[in-house]
Amino acid sequence: MAHVFVTGSSDGLGRGAALELLAAGHRVVVHARNPARAPALKDLVDRGAELVVGDLAEPDETHDLAHQVARLGRMDAVIHNAGTMQRPVLPVNVVAPYLLSVLLERxxxxVFLSSGMHRSGRADLSGFRRTGxxxxxxxxxxxxxxxxxAAAFARLWPEVPSNAVDPGWVPTKMGGPSAPDDLRLGHVTQVWLAVSTDPEALTTGGYWHHQQRQEPHRAVHDVSFQDDLLHALAERTGVDV
Known part of the structure; x- marks a missing residue:
């Protein structure tokens, strides 16, 4: 039985992952952004999930969230599922996964949620401080x-399998009701990477789509870009990996 923390688990892919983990007998920590969203997780809590609450857009709340999780014990896996498409995107999509990974007992x-859209991203950190x-x-x-x-943690912490997942374009609140991909397949890879003993699931530094390793944007494995990103995150948060 693994102990797994899933961020952003009140709906969509995070909820799907939490449900699958609970059904398999794992101990699951679920997360709601605020108390108003917590009732959406009542059925999971009734099945044994542990609930933590905090807004990942707010650094102080992210620190508090790490303390809440730490009180529950060391996590066998963290699935950084929470994300937003509404600017500013950095606090939830990048800063919070960094902070939680570093602040929690290792x-x-x-497991980090990526997107096929990362391939059109810019390997440019000049706007990192611009949050407007x-x-x-x-x-x-x-x-x-x-x-x-994800690749940087794989390099710096070789004993910790660290991977990124493209869940596909699935019909979640973010993806929209007309998204063409299978919703269940959207969370299968996250769960597999979090708890499976399959040798492939225990590899590190991968970018995965539907349990198949793929080649990401060339900047992902650029050590200079990784180090610049880690430096920018440490400077912004005051927390150094």
């Missing part, structure tokens, strides 16, 4: 950054 596995709705990085930029972040 998880045994890390018009001038800040785009969603694609943020997904390139978080994919590179």
């Amino acid at each position: 998880p045994r596995r890390l 709705s018009r001038r800040g990085p785009s969603y694609s930029d943020s997904k390139l950054m978080v994919t590179a972040l």
Whole structure:
């Protein structure tokens, strides 16, 4: 039985992953952005899930969220599922996954939600400090950054399998009702990477789509870009990996 923390699990892919993990007998920590969203997780809590609450757009709340999770014990895996397409995207899509990964007692596995749109992202950190709705990085930029972040953790923490996942264009609130991909397949890879003993699932530094390893944007494995990103995150948060 693994102990797995899934961010953004009140709906969509995060909820699907949490449900599948619970059904398989794992211990699951679910996350709601605020108390108003917590009732959406009542059925999972009734099945044994542990609930934590905090807004990942707010650094102070992200720190508090890490403390809430830490009180529940070391995580065997963290699935960084939460994301937003609404600018500013950096706090939720990049800064929060970084902070939680570093602040928690080192998880045994890390899974980061990427997107096929990361391939149109810019490997440019000049706008990292610009958080305004018009001038800040785009969603694609943020997904390139978080994919590179997954690869950076794989390099720096070789004992911790760290991977990024493209869930496909699935019919979630973010993807929209007309999205063509299978919703269930959207979370299968995350769960597999978090808990499977399959040797492939225990590899690190991968970019995955439907349990198939793919080649990401060339900047993802650029060590200079990774280091620049880590430096920018440490400077912004005051927390150094």
